[in-house]
Amino acid sequence: MSARAAIAGVIAAGFVMAHPAHGGAATLRNATVIASGTVRLSDLFADLEPGQDQVLGPAPAPGASIQVGGGQLMAIADQYGVDWLDRSPSAMTTITRAGRILDKTFFSELVRKNLPDIGSGPVSVALVNFHPIMVAPDDPRPIVLSDVDWDQRSGWFSATAYRSQPTGDATQDSFLLTGTVHAARRVLVFAHALPAGAVLSASDLQMDDAYxxxxxxRAFTDAGDVDGMTLTRGVVAGEAVLDQDLHRTVLMHKGDPVLVAFTAPGVHLTATGRVLDDGGAGQYVRALNLASGMIVTGRVTNASEIEVEAGSGAVRSDPGVLRRLTASARDDARATLSLR
Structure with missing residues (x-):
């Protein structure tokens, strides 16, 4: 039963004096804020006689108000024997139920408490189509979650939220809570905004210990793994450095002349060659040693040099390798000129 209906019920019970009038005069409260779930006679009138106070009915929902007009007030006063000072049919009083708002912060913490696998570190909770709700200020556990489902890979979660003290309104007493939850991770992030095509260096990156x-x-945690790589899209400061947004910067192309360096303890030899693969910084490519005709494998150290490690094997090339490389280089040059 609503608070208004409860008070109307008091009136409907008749205008019979349930208690004799008292000598002292009560005064009407023009506005009252109550904390309990019931409306009492003392919420309408001050200065009642001892023992005269009575429960009239249920209070409005937390945060809601009801108004009681002069006709109802006079009927209630007659019903309960209240000698009301300045009695008037034009009088009006408002009763408001106190409440507190449960906002995103409350629900984010509630979601975290219901995900035991998320750990104790920082957590990001983003709620979808969220609307704050009002509850009683003294309710220690106003909302209970059930049917909690969380996909750790995507971060998506859903749960059914129930009021621990139902209002009687089915649309308000339970609702679906959805959003995303991500636990903190230690990852590299961009130190500042960068455009697509930018080549990364250490100064473009920083570590976020609680992303x-x-x-x-895949997210990177070592700046050395992405040094010299190229961005495929523009990024902003604070974004995680992901492999899907990067590609290896090509420093040398198939057919380019290259310096082949052989390194061993106490020995450093170099030879001229032609690279057989496109390669970026740190990648391993094959190259033809022009002096020996052998094909070796080395790591790209810069745009014109590869380093062959001690113990690395070599295979003999066929006589047509250099000819094919030369022809390929000429074709690439013609294609470049035709585009200009």
């Missing part, structure tokens, strides 16, 4: 954003692919 809570969504990570859609």
């Amino acid at each position: 809570t954003g969504h990570i859609a692919s």
Whole structure:
């Protein structure tokens, strides 16, 4: 039963004096804020006689108000024997139920408490189509979650939220809570905004020990792994460095002349060659040693040099390798000129 209906019920019970009038005069409260779940006679009138106070009915929902007009007030006063000072049919009083708002912060913490596998570190909770709700200020556990489902890979979660003290309104007493939850991770992030095509260096990166954003692919934790790589899209400061946004910067192309360096303890030899593969910094490519005709494998150290490690094997090339490389280089040059 609503608070208004409860008070109307008091009136409907008749205008019979349930208690004799008292000598002292009560005064009407023009506005009252109550904390309990019931409306009492003393919420309408001050200065009642001892023992005269009575429960009239249920209070409005937390945060809601009801108004009681002069006709109802006079009927209630007659019903309970209240000698009301300045009695008037034009009088009006408002009763408001105190409440507290449960906002995103409350629900984010509630979600975290219901995900035991998320750990104790920082957590990012983003709620979808969220609307704050009002509850009683003294309710220690106003909301209970059930049917909690969390996909750790995507971060998506859903749960059914129930009021521990139902209002009687089915649309308000339970609702679906959805969003994303991501636990903190230690990852590299961009130190500042960068455009697509930018080649990364150490100054473009920094470590975030408590990153809570969504990570859609492999995230890097070592700046050395991405040094010299190229961005495939523009990024902003604080974004995680992901492999899907990077590609290896090509420093040398198939057919380019290259210096082949042989390194061993106490020995450093070099020879001229032609690279057989496209290669970026740190990648291993094959190259033809022009002096020996052998094909070796080395690591790209810069745009014109590869380093062959001690013990690395070599295979003999066929006589047509250099001819094919030369022809390929000429074709590439013609294609470049035709595009200009």
